[in-house]
Amino acid sequence: MSRRGDWVYENNGGTCVAIAGADYCVVAADTRLSVGYSILTRDHSKICDLADKCVLASSGFQGDIKALHKNLAARELLYQHQHNKRMSCPAMAQLLSNTLYYKRFFPYYAFNVLGGLDSEGKECVFTYDAVGSYERTGYSAQGTGSTLIMPVLDNQLKSPSPLLLPARDAVTPLSESEAIDLVKDVFASATERDIYTGDKLEIVVINKVGTKREYIDLRKD
Numbered sequence: 001m002s003r004r005g006d007w008v009y010e011n012n013g014g015t016c017v018a019i020a021g022a023d024y025c026v027v028a029a030d031t032r033l034s035v036g037y038s039i040l041t042r043d044h045s046k047i048c049d050l051a052d053k054c055v056l057a058s059s060g061f062q063g064d065i066k067a068l069h070k071n072l073a074a075r076e077l078l079y080q081h082q083h084n085k086r087m088s089c090p091a092m093a094q095l096l097s098n099t100l101y102y103k104r105f106f107p108y109y110a111f112n113v114l115g116g117l118d119s120e121g122k123e124c125v126f127t128y129d130a131v132g133s134y135e136r137t138g139y140s141a142q143g144t145g146s147t148l149i150m151p152v153l154d155n156q157l158k159s160p161s162p163l164l165l166p167a168r169d170a171v172t173p174l175s176e177s178e179a180i181d182l183v184k185d186v187f188a189s190a191t192e193r194d195i196y197t198g199d200k201l202e203i204v205v206i207n208k209v210g211t212k213r214e215y216i217d218l219r220k221d
Contacts, residue, residue: 009061010061010109011061011196012033012034012035012040012061012062013032013144013196013197014029014030014032014143014144014145014196015030015141015143015145015146015149015194016029016047016057016058016142016143017029017057017140017141017149017153017183017186018114018139018140018141019125019138019153019157019183020115020124020137020138020172021175022123022175023121023208024176024179025123025124025125025205025206025207026115026176026179026180026203026204026205027057027115027203027204027206028057028183028201028202028204029046029059030145030187030191030198030199031044031199031202032197032198034195034196037195042198042199046065047204048069048072050073050087051076051088051089051091051092051116052087052088052089052116053089053116053117053210054087054092054114054117054206055114055116055204055211056072056096056112057142058111058112058142059110059111059143060108060109060110060111060143061108061109061110064108064109065108065110068110072092072096075095075099076095079091088119089115089124090124092114092116093114093134093136096114096126097132097134100131101131104132107130107131109130110130111130111143112128113125113140113141113142114128116206117206121208123206125138125140127140127142138172139153141153141186143196144196145187145193145194148186148190149186149187152185152189156182157172157174183203187218191219192219197218198219198221199217200215200216201217201218202214202215
């Protein structure tokens with residue numbers, strides 16, 4: 001989006017994906033930061049470590065994303081001092097929802113996907129709109145390449161419908177290595193068709209052992 005008059009938002013592009021498995025969570029995002037047809041940097045991380053075994057990936061306007069991440073990190077640090085423990089992933093999901101809703105009349109131009117493990121060690125993925133509405137799902141994609149990636153994830157993962165009664169955990173049927181391979185495949189495909197996605201792919205895998213990061217190259221043109 002170009003700036004027109006008092007229009008203060010700008011979409012810096014990029015794509016974020018999260019997949020929850022049986023005992024792991026994979027969160028991934030590309031590292032390209034661009035405006036229109038101009039690439040500002042090819043090495044910008046869209047993933048932020050927030051709470052205990054919990055990471056947030058955001059796409060949209062980088063000014064708002066940085067402000068949002070800084071706000072959440074400060075609130076999480078305050079929570080640590082008050083409660084002598086780190087915030088759980090579902091608690092951070094609720095805090096993120098409240099923070100986005102508080103700014104609903106002048107919202108953060110940020111589209112977020114939160115992934116990690118809850119206090120019981122179960123995987124969780126939360127997907128958001130710009131004003132705080134959120135849902136716990138088995139997988140999600142946000143950003144400029146999400147319309148290309150979500151149909152593939154729907155086809156491959158077939159997460160249980162939230163309308164099913166009794167409710168079922170939103171867990172994908174893939175193993176950890178299969179989920180990582182799927183993420184690599186969908187990003188390689190999206191990079192071919194979305195000019196705002198590319199350069200490198202940052203993959204964060206969260207499980208009971210801890211958190212590990214991996215980087216792979218994507219197309220740079």
